[in-house]
Amino acid sequence: MNNTQTGSLLSRLVLSFLLFAAPLPSAWSLDTELPENIGSPDVTDLPDLGNSAGALITPKRERDLGKAFMRSVRRSEKVMEDPLLTDYVQSLGQKLVNNSSAKGTPFSFFLIDDPQINAFAGPGGYIGIYTGLLLTTETESELAAVLAHEIAHVTQQHLLRAWESTSQMSIPSAAILLAAIVLGATVGGDAAAAAAVGGQAALIQKQINFTRANEQEADRVGIDILAESGYEPRAMPSFFSRMGKANRVYASKLPEFLMTHPVTTNRTADALGRAEQYSYKQTADDLRYHLARITLQQQAMPTPQEAIQEFESMLKDGRYRSEAAVHYGIALAHLRAKQFDDAAAALDELMRSHPNTIEFIVSRSEVDARRGKGADALRRLSAAIDKHPGSYALNIAYAETALAQGQPANASQKLQGFLDFRDEEPRVYQLLARAAGDQDKQALGHQYLSEYYYWIGDLESAILQLEIALKRPELNFYESSKLESRLAELRAEQDEEDRKRSATP
Template sequence: MLVRVLLLWLCALATAAAKLPPLPDMGAPSDRILSPTDERRLGQAFFRNLHQHVQVSDDPMIQDYIASLGSRLTGHSDMAGRPFHFFVVMEPEINAFAGPAGYIGVHSGLILATRSESELASVLAHEIAHVTQNHLKRAFAAAKKLSIPMAAAMLAAILVGTQSPEAAQAAIIAIQAGSLQQQINFTRAHEQEADRIGLQILADSGFDPRSMPAFFERLQQSTRLSGGRHIPEFLRTHPVTTSRIADTRARATAFPYRQYTDSLAYLLVKSKLKVIGSKDPARLISWFQQRLLRGTAAQKAAARYGLALSYQALHRLPQSRRLLEDLLRQFPEQPQFVDALAQVELALGETEAALQRYRLALTHFPASTMLQLTYAQALLQSGRFQEARQWLLQLKANGYRLPVIYKHLSRAYGGMGKTAEAQRYLAEYYYAIGDLKQAIRYARIALKMARGDRILTAVTQERLRFFQREEKARKR
């Protein structure tokens, strides 16, 4: 993941290069390396390019949860008013990373590896601290101080990574050998600072600070048991030493001890990720059934939810429905169960019942992004394109950032017979996932179809020129 993240940074820099001002002298402080506007552009380019390398989850429930958890944590950080963007990468590796402008990603594998919500929160808090303490900017400043040969060798190693990540990793290690202690000290300082700040964010947000050293230690122990053959990616990019764990534990014990309870939303997300990541849902049925025999009420509810999703994946819809109806009676305030039951009803062809369920739920949870998006998807599925468009445009106006919204808008406009608008939004979708070639292609199609509509033609022409400028900047 290290090599891929570096490559994404390079792509983002290339895309933003035409807009960025000349860099200041090498000795400039970190807050002058990039202006807030330039950093935001870099972050957006980073996120777009990310979609070309990994699968970013567009599941409304998963995104709603990780964004909510992240918001809770950033609200107690040094940058409470700064926009952050949290997302889940659908890969089994145990990893998380912070990109420019507060873009923070966490792998589905890491979420599943956590044993408590506080452990997941500890990883996010650590990444938030990297952002609030400007570690990315400071790392950029430190890299500028490398000698030209070393910087050139590092770039060559990264380029090797496009063909062989293993070779790139080995080359980077070899290149750094001459200044190893300098690099280790720099990394250690950042990691220790992120630990210290992250612990405070955890405690202030109502999570267990002791979860941070506990999770790090468990990852380290699993590496030892495997003889070093299976090192979690998180440990490669966030080196953990025994002394660092001891220091973090000492700091954590300074906070008052109390019991912490996992939210049901966290447990439900873990169940859903387990089902999504499984190639054999039938085997999951016995796994979830075993967990119905023990645990708290919330844990058993999460097991029933996972069981219902497993049945749904196997098209055993009546069994899934019975479980979800029972869960909804027991937990009427959980919109996740409403959504899952409505999805079953849609699969059974009971469209009106599903839509009515969504409408009623939205009167109880009007701010639920998950319900708004899944309701819009249900409207699309039932052919109610104009109503779906209204919900999607409202989500877009409220700042919904995942690219899938543009694909849905394209489908809505296409269903309404507005083919030029449909192609224009398809162009926006491809741009949002970093595919400029397809973005330009569909923008040109939209431009041809928009003849006679002066406003749409002008808008599409401007976007096409914008895409072409970005493509030109990437080739520099």
């Protein structure tokens, strides 16, 4: 099997776990019809696919597999490191998880800087959202609908049940294979072919028959999650319908692999029938949804001056869903242009109406810090962290400001506290390494750098940092033993990856 054939095969399976795998409507489209002999079960009799994976993989192994999967994603995709955007999608996703059967289970939501209308679910609750999807949605309920669908893929264990064979594989090998499957359509044929050695391609083909049932079940469960979370459940079929209308315009450009998984009129009708079981809700968008969208739009503008001109035009013409969000876009553009007085004035006005909005607090603190008022920035951020201790954006902003103010111990304290909430954010370890270095704790700094490289998927550099740390004279026996144990774990993973590479034709 050549690379093109293998890539095509993996691309077909990826559609089992992607809600929308097509690029933006301006470039590609999805078919909205199926042949007559392919039906769709009645919405009241959707399939219950069972839970066979639970008997073959423990929760700990699933979580370990998820972490390894995420490292593979970071190696191949442009995962966004913007703390405020990450903070928003994580808070939205967690709200949905809390109203699902997975309440209490850790999930990780992250953005990928790519214009595709795309989202995917990996093992262990790792859910990626492409920026193109966020910008294409028109309401927060639509975005929540996509996330709820992906959460349902996890709670129903679709990926794990399709890949029960991974229980016999090592964690690194299984994670690389699963990442190639989930990202096969975007990574390309070479990456997919490398992961499909050892007869795995035949197993992939065997699982394709389950994809339509998986999607129907994820729609059904996702709509229930939406309703329980206070969002409008009709947002899911509404988004399906809008996508279908856009896709019909571009049907002549339909990629071949999308033919196996269209957004069909039957699927839209089934989702609408499920949603109609709930009463209509007039759900207001959270301001943070609009702030995330305007942030992406502002970042895409070639210059801050162009952004200011465009946003002021939007205000003049009334072309907005949130006036506050447009004013925030103008403030961000002023900040980007180093027009700090204008940025401060705009943010102060916003904070009078929205004093607890994290985006405004972080941006206003950045203005203070860049105007030489770091102490004011730290006080503002510290007070906000007391109210939102698990906020990634607030903790990162505080640590960066504290380091700039020559307070590495304070930065370390806040970041160590944040690790109790999430312990796999690369930027946290990068800042901890810098704080340790500023305190002349060289061994600790190399240890944190090792974790940084590990979480971005660079095993060689992670191993090297631990080897350097172990040569430091200040280590005691306990610290050396701890580092040696961690080094052994990383070397074992490296050996596994090397064996997989050598086995690839």
